[in-house]
Amino acid sequence: MEATAQDDECIVLSGLLSGKSRRLIASVNAELKALKGKVRMAKKPIETVADAQRRARRRVPRPVYTALISGNQAGVTMNANVSAFDKIGFRPRAARETPEETPLIRDLSSSVLGIPISFPVICGPVGAQAVDPRSEVAVAAASRRAGTAFGLSSFGARPIEEVMPANENTFYQLYWTGSRDDIAFRVERARKAGAKGLIVTLDATGGGLGPRDWGAPSIPSKLDLAAMLKFAPLGVSRPAWLARFLLGGGLPDMTIPNSASSATDKALFANIYGTLMQTPVPTWKDVEWIRELWGGKFVVKGIWRSDDALRAIDAGADAVAVSNHGGNNLDTTPATIRVLNSVATAVGQRAELWMDGGVRRGSDVAKALALGADVVALGRAWLWGLAAGGEEGVYQVLEIHRTGLERALVGLGHSSIKDLSIDDLEIPEGFLLKA
């Protein structure tokens, strides 16, 4: 095959050299071409969330990937959240009466806690370590680029003061961990940093936590020399991941800075997780107390039952997030999408309704909106995007949901997300649960 002027300079040089050197250079040239091909492959946009997950698996060390998958016990709830969406069908329309009903651009615009967003999907709070050096700063930036908001986990890796400038529409998520003084310290810090809302997650009760059938990830409690030696081969097995961290400021330090309970607390993951497990589940009075303390927009996350949703509203929630923690709490809890409509009916217009759990496509978002959700939060989907491609990966995952939602509207013959209703869905008998 003839070399072109654009080909690597090695080929040009090879004309001046001996046969052996030429062969060597030709083989280097072939390697370079193959590498260029791979680089091009890596730049190929993420096509689906499943694609992001595949790339994530290849890019991060095994224990990190296992932690991203997460899921509790047998993973029944984790899997049910996803498969439940496949059981709901669409009832498509072929054509409409007027051109206004079939605009080229469909209206996806919405709002969350009074903040306008370009479409009703946000990045929900997910705590994960060692995925990407920029971590939640990258997620905040990606969600801002996509015109939406972000819920920063108190178990995240980057401090809220670094995250807020990347997206002013960031909320702070809190667990009921430690004493009231500890919690008040975190709330005040979030306020000072400018968080636009407080999410209190109530469904990480510890009671449901248990071992995973596929094995728990091995996570060091701190990254000391012993841990480094133990985990070094894993880092070396993913050199690009290691290089990203080394170039991005150093190895993950296994701290969760947003859970610090004082200015001097080092906020080691293992210590705070231990405290979470030792802190009794809060009462509704405790929830009211946080609400009073915070004073701003307030979300109660981890609601599965209608009576809890109403109680949360009585305690002052502006939004209720229907969630089973992505199957990380009480395994065998049925999928959130199956109870969403029941909770939506109970809540009515009294509060904004968020949902998460198993959302992997824009059509899943359409189904959730049709069943009464106002806002849909992504969990693992953005996490895999982050692992697959940093900020750009998260942005692409968000855009996959936007495009998919728009396509669903086209198929259903709607000009706006506001037109979606339960009439658009084919739901098997007994599927929707009264919760």
Ligand SMILES: Cc1cc2nc3c(=O)[nH]c(=O)nc-3n(C[C@H](O)[C@H](O)[C@H](O)COP(=O)(O)O)c2cc1C
């Ligand atoms: C690895 C992992 C960590 C999570 N950490 C948090 C957290 O710190 N705070 C929280 O409120 N929810 C957390 N969640 C739950 C998510 O906010 C969300 O409810 C769940 O991921 C939705 O399910 P999905 O992953 O199937 O989309 C976490 C979920 C996963 C998978």
